[in-house]
Amino acid sequence: MSSARGLVAAQSARFAALDPLLPPAAEPPGDGHVVTAALADGTRVAGVICHESFEPHSTTRLWSAAEVWELLPLVGTAQGMDALLSRFRRYLDTQEIGEDTACVVHWPSRDTVAARAFLDHGLVPLSVLGVRLRTPVSPMPRTLTIRRATLSDLDSVVELSLAELEYSSLVGSTIVRPEAPALKRRALTERLNNASPIWLAERDGIAVGLVECAIVVSEPGTSAALRLPQGRWGYVNCVSVLPGARGSGVGQQLVAHAHHELHRTGVVGTYLYYNPPNPLSSVFWPRQGYRPLWTVWEVRPASGLR
Incomplete structure (x- = not known):
């Protein structure tokens, strides 16, 4: 993604404004499926979809579905999550999906704008990472x-x-x-x-x-x-x-x-x-x-x- 570096910097700035305990946004992995979307104002957002399967005797399967697709969004600003989740859905249409599967997104808890998009796309807040x-x-x-x-x-x-x-x-x-x-x-x-x-x-x-x-x-x-x-x-x-x-x-x-x-x-x-x-x-x-x-x-x- 040619614009990834700029999106990472913008996302890091937004994270810092949302919550001082959030670490800076990370560069996305290079081995996932890249999705992009254009917004009404001409800006673009991107993300990487990573796929992972867990073996039957893995302890991870005690808190996870056996097969997981995770979206790593790079939206930069408060906008764009809805468009990126729509691309995520289109990508899943190309995959064979069983019952013991899940879609997952980790996102800062204080980003209520993104929370609305997640709810609209059928995701629910099953877990929270809490700090003290x-x-x-x-x-x-x-x-x-x-x-x-x-x-x-x-x-x-x-x-x-x-x-x-x-x-x-x-x-x-x-x-x-x-x-x-x-x-x-x-x-x-x-x-x-x-x-x-x-x-x-x-x-x-x-x-x-x-x-x-x-x-x-x-x-x-x-x-x-x-x-x-x-x-x-x-x-x-x-x-x-x-x-x-x-x-x-x-x-x-x-x-x-x-x-x-x-x-x-x-x-x-x-x-x-x-x-x-x-x-x-x-x-x-x-x-x-x-x-x-x-x-x-x-x-x-x-x-x-x-």
């Missing part, structure tokens, strides 16, 4: 025992992780597939063996809650740099509370503990993904200091794009 800058964590009353999980806790960790997956599948993008227990056990075994930051909350010796985290470094050339300001970040990957213990403060105590421990490692902030349609997390996470940075707009199956 490092702030002092006030001590709170502790009614639970919170400790680091070890490999001997694997059964409890897997049970809690699967409980979160099952609930999220009702209100978000995750999918409970037949291979989910085995995939979760394999992934969590590896993380526990690597001493990943995972904490359990216990009441009377019984595990009732889990918070699973990671440390992610955003620097030039990394995938994290596409979404986050540069620096060392804490990633809150999964918070799960057993159904019978929900609403009793388990999640709040766990997250406060995780924030404290992650801050001790020198992170600039923490981030996570939550589902806006989730009646629990959509209220819980803003109360813990998180606010939307990116919205993941999605439609399943991909043929549902209008």
Whole structure:
């Protein structure tokens, strides 16, 4: 795209005006399908459509369709998203599209003009990347025992992780597939063996809650740099509370503990993904200091794009 560099610069300027935490727009990959559109004022917008399929035993399939078409827009200004999504739809007409498929666009949450275009084309905000800058964590009353999980806790960790997956599948993008227990056990075994930051909350010796985290470094050339300001970040990957213990403060105590421990490692902030349609997390996470940075707009199956 000969005009790509100018569009990237214009998009970076718009991102900075929308939200100071957004990183600059990135150059689009060179291996996707390029789409362009002309606007009424003569300006042009462009985008790249990337296609990816995930193998049956990939953990990615627990939160994604098996086959995904992602649009990476370069609209530069507030205009043009509608035209670009129409080109996206025309491109999909040339593809064979099954049921286990999706169309996805990651876009800054504060761009309400683009949000209107996404809704008009049948996409819905299934996930949000929320961020919380490092702030002092006030001590709170502790009614639970919170400790680091070890490999001997694997059964409890897997049970809690699967409980979160099952609930999220009702209100978000995750999918409970037949291979989910085995995939979760394999992934969590590896993380526990690597001493990943995972904490359990216990009441009377019984595990009732889990918070699973990671440390992610955003620097030039990394995938994290596409979404986050540069620096060392804490990633809150999964918070799960057993159904019978929900609403009793388990999640709040766990997250406060995780924030404290992650801050001790020198992170600039923490981030996570939550589902806006989730009646629990959509209220819980803003109360813990998180606010939307990116919205993941999605439609399943991909043929549902209008």
